[in-house]
């Protein structure tokens with residue numbers, strides 16, 4: 001099927017076929033939608049910088065019914081997935097200023113079936129809670145979930161890039177994952193490079209990412225022991241080629257429906273290898289290079305076919321370091337650097353998918369009626 005959403009979809013919902021070009025031309029006919037954000041506590045949101053809040057705000061500004069759910073409030077009632085949802089009250093005019101909106105927002109908690117929501121944004125912080133995904137499994141055919149539950153499961157740790165076919169390491173640095181200390185030592189010994197990156201399989205925010213010096217042989221046993229031994233089970237460890245140029249920073253690219261919608265660069269502190277903002281990195285404006293665009297093109301369609309509609313890529317020197325699928329951030333920074341409002345594109349996308357899904361259902365119903373009434 002052609003990649004674009006057009007009038008020739010024969011009524012089939014194919015979320016994967018909706019591309020951004022179509023979104024910019026969308027017909028503004030979407031009715032009020034029920035949108036749920038599975039989120040961290042409202043009280044801990046930092047309104048100046050939070051990406052999820054920008055989406056909540058945009059949804060509310062457009063008049064959609066907005067609910068906020070914390071994973072602890074997911075519930076099964078008579079075999080159906082429900083949640084105690086904090087529904088945003090609409091009695092006050094939604095302030096166009098995000099910080100004012102945040103301060104003034106009032107909620108009413110009500111128990112609602114999750115299937116009643118047209119869209120659910122999963123915006124919890126990593127690590128991903130597998131039980132939360134089990135609650136959502138039962139509604140994934142009724143509701144458009146960003147990101148798709150199966151996609152989230154697939155990409156919930158740093159093994160996912162191994163799904164991309166890249167035998168020559170053109171897109172992804174050579175990466176080795178194991179719990180076997182002897183194997184990992186062999187990899188370090190065989191490496192041509194003076195140093196390698198070592199990191200935990202399921203880390204985030206830069207935690208545990210270190211540069212391992214090949215010659216620091218007295219330390220390597222102890223470091224590997226430390227990373228591998230866990231409290232209950234042993235941990236997988238990643239050894240990865242150090243990507244040249246990392247000292248100039250990495251690029252965070254936000255991808256929506258398989259296309260880059262914005263990027264910024266994170267420059268590490270002078271005394272650190274990690275560019276993560278949480279690890280002291282500094283954000284600067286960035287325009288995507290040819291190599292970065294090529295990488296986005298190469299991986300975009302796989303992301304979409306895995307239901308990973310909104311993700312954050314970490315790229316160094318044109319090489320993919322990580323795909324962040326769980327609540328990727330960066331909207332506020334890109335908005336500021338590029339004078340855009342990325343949240344508009346994201347809510348446009350959700351509206352477009354729901355609208356398309358609904359028209360497919362209407363069409364099906366009218367065709368059924370033709371046969372029934374014949």
Ligand SMILES: Nc1ncnc2c1ncn2[C@@H]1O[C@H](COP(=O)(O)OP(=O)(O)O)[C@@H](O)[C@H]1O
Nearest residue numbers: 197203204205206207241242243246274275322
């Ligand atoms: N292979 C690598 N080469 C150079 N720097 C790296 C490499 N892997 C990670 N880094 C640095 O460490 C940071 C964090 O690594 P990443 O794999 O993105 O883990 P996290 O999930 O903790 O963000 C990266 O943003 C980058 O600055």
Ligand SMILES: [Mg+2]
Nearest residue numbers: 205206314322
């Ligand atoms: Mg990262």
